[in-house]
Amino acid sequence: MRSGFYLFFKKSVSRRKGRIVIAALSVTLSVAMVSGIIGMTAGVGAKLGEELRAYGANIIVSPREGNYLAQDVAEKVSRIDSVRGVSGQIFGTSVFRGQPIEIIGLDIAKLKDRGWRLQGKWPQNNGEILAGTDLRSQFKIDIGAKMHLPGGDIGGDFVITGFIERGGTEDSALILDMPDAWTVTGADRQFSAVLVRAEAGRLDEVVQQIRRMIPQAEAKTFRQIAVAEESLLRKIQLLMVIVTVVILCAAVISVAATMGANVLERREEIGLMKALGATKAQINIFYRAEAILTGLTGGVAGFISGYFFTQAVSKGAFGSYVPVPFYIFFISLLFGLVISVTASYLPVRNALKYNPAVILRGE
């Protein structure tokens, strides 16, 4: 950059602080919305995938009638070729301090390494359980809390060794190892569902086989469930794209109005610069730099407010924070730049067309 550029740019910007702040604010608002939307969509998508990976399963077997499957269902399924793992789960309710509480029974040992967020320790012994993170505040309980849960003949006494957070129904449930869960739910040796991990290429085959072998059970691949959810997600994404485009257009218009006023105010300056022998490109660079400054400022501020916006919304809507990928930061900067550079393009191009002789004649 030619020596002196920084001096004149700085002076001109500090002279027009108000305008630039307003323009940057428009950019901030729209970038916040857009990065929030992208962050949320990406976060929800990631969550969906996580949901499916959480149990490492790709087929779910559930009872066609009644609430439970017999334990031998799991054994039968596990004998099918191409089935690599099987784990039964049981869902039920119990009562704690007079309030109903959800119970999920499963093989806790199989949960490790599945990316569950755990505070505390994994249960080691009978009578040790995990609690969903929402219960912590609901019942004001902490690690080490003792719980008596009625159920079956005598119920059971339990100790919480850790809290888990998954952003799903697990967050408000108690997670018990299978034998404990059977005691509490009274569904001895039965399962609410059996999760199956089968060879990826042979899912349909396995599903057909399960249906044939166990007529009282319904088998579905997670894909079938996921496809339904994904198509919903895709509709949401389309909606979000439309909203994003509308927001961007609104931002470009509002920034263009500010830039237009800015340029109009500087007609005389532009005429003078031309009289001093400045080329269009030399004058343009000041406005381009101003637009870039506005865009970057708005982009950074928009990313930060968008981040908090996303978290607030996702906490409200999904009950947990979604992870905001770091690339959203660069997308925010990019959007900020695109908005302000696009918005300033036309007003500046028009301003550069002014005939200096006409502007400077002055009245």
Place this chain on the structure above:
Amino acid sequence: MSFIILKNIVKEYGPAHALRGVSMEIQKGQWVNIMGPSGSGKSTLLNIIGGLDTPTSGEVFVEGIKINALSEDDLACFRREKTGFVFQQSHLVPYLDAVENVMLAQYFHSMADEEEAVGALTRVGLEHRLKHRPSQLSGGEQQRICIARALTNDPVLLLADEPTGNLDRENTKMILELLKKLHSEEHFTIILVTHDPFVSQWGERVLMMEDGSIKSDAPINP
């Protein structure tokens, strides 16, 4: 060959004729004043000679360059290399101080040089007003910044459109004396537009314009 040659310059604004075929020559180093009633085309002529405006038809040569045929960027280059402008409204940048206003002209010419800008302001007697903004200065002082700004890049041609139009007699005289001194030292060519008969007596030659044409062209006898 003359320093400036105009051949049959016509300037039309729609149906209106600002200039109706002006031809003349100006020698290098000459100080020429242009007079005439309002609307007679003085500013238009000055702007066309300085490459700030382009004629509808006709040819303009400055130092042998046919400037009416230049591209927009080449014309900008011509202005920064060869000319300096002073206007009635000083057209100073309000948020820059005196030195910075002069530096802006240097910046577009080549590079901003504070020392040189201070030198230019010292030559016009403003060494005690370097850090003042235009709004903190009198009209005469503002015009002196404009002269410093116009001359800082050593132009061969100084174009002044009613530079004393907003000044009282005392300040007018001060500006003219300053121009005279600088002109005698640096031998640039001056073309100066004025309504004021007092001002028109300075310099070497007076052109009278009327309705887009030159009515008379006479030397000033000292």
